[in-house]
Amino acid sequence: MKIEFYLNSHLVVVDVDPMQSLLHTLRGTMSHTATKEGCGEGECGACSVLFNGRLVNACMMPISQVQGGDVMTLEGLRQTEKGQCVINALLEAKGVQCGFCTPGMVLALYALLEADPNPTELAIRTAISGNLCRCTGYGMIVEAAKIAAEKGEGLW
Ligand code: FES
Ligand code: FES
Incomplete structure (x- = not known):
């Protein structure tokens, strides 16, 4: 099935099984490998992307649902001032x-700051609650959100 959608502001067309996930379409079909596959079942958030401005797990989204929509991944976000922030x-x-x-995490923090430029610690922890990190203990990521809010003042 031909699926047409915007990927990082560029119109793209893929011809794939409509039930193939957005994640496998990005990584396998399109060789856009910034988006990671962790659990593959909606639990870890490694595959987070923005779909029509909303944070979603790409592993849980059949590509057929993406038809006509707008997907942003780290490849696109890192080209922007907010992404770099x-x-x-x-x-x-x-x-x-x-x-x-x-x-x-970058996508989750970006989505948070777009919605709430001065988030409380609770709001930050809630925003990343769907994104598992085995290494940092989360404190450093919470700190990063505070830094991005402060240094990006006027940007968000
Ligand atoms: S890979 Fe874990 S939520 Fe998608
Ligand atoms: S899993 Fe988050 S830095 Fe390793």
């Missing part, structure tokens, strides 16, 4: 260790 904050706070959760 989040990435730099994660680096500054040492919120990147093995890096496996990082693409999903």
